[in-house]
Amino acid sequence: MKRGFWLWAAGLATYAFLYVPLAVVVLFSFNDSELNASWVGFTTRWYGKLLGDADLLQAAANSLLIAIVSSTIATVLGTMAGIALHRWRPPLLPFLVLTPVAMPEILLGVSLLLFFRQVLDLTLGLFSILAAHITFSLGFVAIIVRARLAGMDESIFEAARDLGATPWRTFTRVTFPLIVPGIVAGFLMSFTLSIDDFVITFFVAGVGVTTLPLQIYSLIKVAVTPEVNAISTLLMALTLTLIALALRFAPETLRKSA
Amino acid sequence: MALLEIRNITRRFGSLEAVKDVTLDIEAGEFFTLLGPSGCGKTTILRMIAGFDAPDAGELYLDGRPLAGMPPEKRPVHTVFQSYALFPHLTVAGNIAFPLEMAGRSRDEIRRRTTETLALVHLEDKGDAFPHELSGGQKQRVALARGLVNKPRLLLLDEPLGALDAKLRERMQGELIALQREVGVTFVFVTHAQQEALALSHRIAVMNEGRIEQLDVPEALYSTPKNRFVADFIGTINLIAAAVVEASRHGLRLAAPGLGEIAAPVHGAVAVGSNGALAIRPEHLRISGHADRAGLKNHFAGAVVEYLFLGDVTVYKVRLDNGLLLEALATNAGPGRARFHEIGDRVSVEWRHDAGVFLPD
Numbered sequence: 034m035k036r037g038f039w040l041w042a043a044g045l046a047t048y049a050f051l052y053v054p055l056a057v058v059v060l061f062s063f064n065d066s067e068l069n070a071s072w073v074g075f076t077t078r079w080y081g082k083l084l085g086d087a088d089l090l091q092a093a094a095n096s097l098l099i100a101i102v103s104s105t106i107a108t109v110l111g112t113m114a115g116i117a118l119h120r121w122r123p124p125l126l127p128f129l130v131l132t133p134v135a136m137p138e139i140l141l142g143v144s145l146l147l148f149f150r151q152v153l154d155l156t157l158g159l160f161s162i163l164a165a166h167i168t169f170s171l172g173f174v175a176i177i178v179r180a181r182l183a184g185m186d187e188s189i190f191e192a193a194r195d196l197g198a199t200p201w202r203t204f205t206r207v208t209f210p211l212i213v214p215g216i217v218a219g220f221l222m223s224f225t226l227s228i229d230d231f232v233i234t235f236f237v238a239g240v241g242v243t244t245l246p247l248q249i250y251s252l253i254k255v256a257v258t259p260e261v262n263a264i265s266t267l268l269m270a271l272t273l274t275l276i277a278l279a280l281r282f283a284p285e286t287l288r289k290s291a
Numbered sequence: 292m293a294l295l296e297i298r299n300i301t302r303r304f305g306s307l308e309a310v311k312d313v314t315l316d317i318e319a320g321e322f323f324t325l326l327g328p329s330g331c332g333k334t335t336i337l338r339m340i341a342g343f344d345a346p347d348a349g350e351l352y353l354d355g356r357p358l359a360g361m362p363p364e365k366r367p368v369h370t371v372f373q374s375y376a377l378f379p380h381l382t383v384a385g386n387i388a389f390p391l392e393m394a395g396r397s398r399d400e401i402r403r404r405t406t407e408t409l410a411l412v413h414l415e416d417k418g419d420a421f422p423h424e425l426s427g428g429q430k431q432r433v434a435l436a437r438g439l440v441n442k443p444r445l446l447l448l449d450e451p452l453g454a455l456d457a458k459l460r461e462r463m464q465g466e467l468i469a470l471q472r473e474v475g476v477t478f479v480f481v482t483h484a485q486q487e488a489l490a491l492s493h494r495i496a497v498m499n500e501g502r503i504e505q506l507d508v509p510e511a512l513y514s515t516p517k518n519r520f521v522a523d524f525i526g527t528i529n530l531i532a533a534a535v536v537e538a539s540r541h542g543l544r545l546a547a548p549g550l551g552e553i554a555a556p557v558h559g560a561v562a563v564g565s566n567g568a569l570a571i572r573p574e575h576l577r578i579s580g581h582a583d584r585a586g587l588k589n590h591f592a593g594a595v596v597e598y599l600f601l602g603d604v605t606v607y608k609v610r611l612d613n614g615l616l617l618e619a620l621a622t623n624a625g626p627g628r629a630r631f632h633e634i635g636d637r638v639s640v641e642w643r644h645d646a647g648v649f650l651p652d
């Protein structure tokens with residue numbers, strides 16, 4: 034009994050710690066006051082004001098474009114990597130593919146910056162951001178697809194060949210349909226990672242291109258305005274929707290790879 | 292010409308020779324079984340027939356054409372896997388239609404043959420079900436139907452009944468025999484269960500450590516095993532160490548240390564003086580309560596040490612006076628009584644002069 038009580042208390046405290054600040058942000062995005070101090074009244078005018086902020090809209094458009102393009106490419110490459118890892122079980126490759134997943138973001142950011150500038154002599158911008166996002170998303174897709182394949186009876190792929198399917202038709206008729214949930218989950222995961230990323234993007238963005246998280250950061254350097262609350266609320270809603278979708282598509286895959 | 296000719300195939304995995312110089316012919320329409328303990332190379336042979344593996348030496352011919360280099364999807368050979376390997380994302384009908392689609396059959400033909408084959412395995416009402424909604428026995432039937440639907444020249448079955456419980460296994464054995472007779476497809480069946488092999492097969496190859504020890508019809512394997520491995524592996528058998536004293540057309544005279552002389556039948560040539568063992572089945576031994584008044588030519592005195600009442604039969608274990616332990620089977624066909632001897636009873640163990648088989652060392 035007692036143990037149950039303390040567990041519940043600890044659990045509640047944890048959730049409160051996580052979600053109360055988020056709830057405050059959401060609440061104050063509807064607050065009819067310039068100051069984030071006390072509740073004055075309900076309004077949606079901050080959301081309306083967002084639409085008039087050209088810089089913010091441009092940043093949001095950049096973020097969406099980067100997320101769509103980078104997660105699409107990361108999904109294709111990551112799926113191929115996941116299948117290859119499962120099929121050939123190379124000794125060192127899993128380690129190399131999974132490293133970006135576990136690597137501290139700041140390290141990845143610095144090393145990508147050095148690589149793009151010093152080695153490739155690239156002008157930082159849209160392309161370097163895309164390349165960076167693909168780099169860190171690919172590993173997640175590969176893990177999810179591989180976990181999906183690992184949970185399957187190997188002999189079904191042999192059965193397909195045995196029953197007259199060429200290797201290509203075995204892929205299109207058996208392997209692919211079976212890993213689709215993993216691929217979708219991987220795509221949604223990449224999309225979420227890309228649209229939220231701050232640290233790595235900060236290093237590789239250069240001066241020309243701004244993403245939504247970077248723009249929010251530059252706004253709060255001045256002050257945490259209700260406008261920031263509003264855009265944060267929107268971003269939060271999008272992220273939660275994507276995570277919910279990912280969980281819905283492949284709950285068991287995510288649990289396995291977690 | 293046999294349907295499948297296997298010529299001197301050998302398969303090595305590192306230093307392990309999983310299949311050693313195996314040669315055999317499988318005839319069209321046959322129910323052929325590879326029988327042997329786990330790890331003796333049965334699956335490896337099936338995989339070479341199916342095309343998932345290739346021999347390091349030797350050749351395989353199907354209908355006289357060499358199989359070397361032909362990928363699995365090109366071979367008119369289908370497999371029923373032990374794990375069933377049903378496609379989880381396809382319905383039962385989808386699974387069964389799969390080989391027909393791969394073969395490029397017309398829509399009408401696919402629909403007709405799928406329906407026919409569902410009926411063949413008594414799953415008419417399960418066409419729309421998914422594999423995870425089926426019982427073990429039903430999955431088994433779907434796997435069989437999927438393997439048979441496109442009329443392969445050869446159906447390979449790798450321990451297909453291994454995952455079923457005893458009752459269901461017995462029923463599926465009956466269904467397998469009926470099915471094979473009905474469709475006329477040649478079956479190559481793999482099992483480590485000797486009773487299953489005896490019950491199902493037209494011919495059996497008994498394997499041990501990558502080699503074929505004996506290839507014969509079930510009755511011959513049971514009654515005249517060629518060596519101790521086969522004798523031991525199939526059924527229960529008593530082995531009585533003995534040497535050949537005299538060999539003629541009519542029979543053998545054997546000398547068993549501590550027992551005396553035994554009369555035995557001849558199967559093939561044996562040299563006088565050679566050592567070996569007389570292998571004799573428990574059901575060929577008779578136990579008589581009169582230790583001193585024997586009826587048959589071969590009779591030896593001993594004492595009952597144990598008995599197992601199995602309902603239809605009782606198994607007696609008798610220790611002969613030279614220390615040898617023999618197992619004898621008594622049928623409980625008479626009314627009322629099923630136990631004739633108690634532990635400790637002095638008895639005589641007897642058998643006919645034409646029972647058993649002498650196995651030289």
Ligand SMILES: Nc1ncnc2c1ncn2[C@@H]1O[C@H](COP(=O)(O)OP(=O)(O)O)[C@@H](O)[C@H]1O
Nearest residue numbers: 304307309327328329330331332333334335336
């Ligand atoms: N791919 C492989 N690599 C290494 N050893 C193998 C491989 N396949 C089978 N073996 C070995 O070959 C032997 C025969 O295996 P198998 O044909 O599966 O036996 P069975 O089917 O009779 O149980 C076993 O000792 C097994 O461990």
Ligand SMILES: [Mg+2]
Nearest residue numbers: 330333334449
């Ligand atoms: Mg096997």
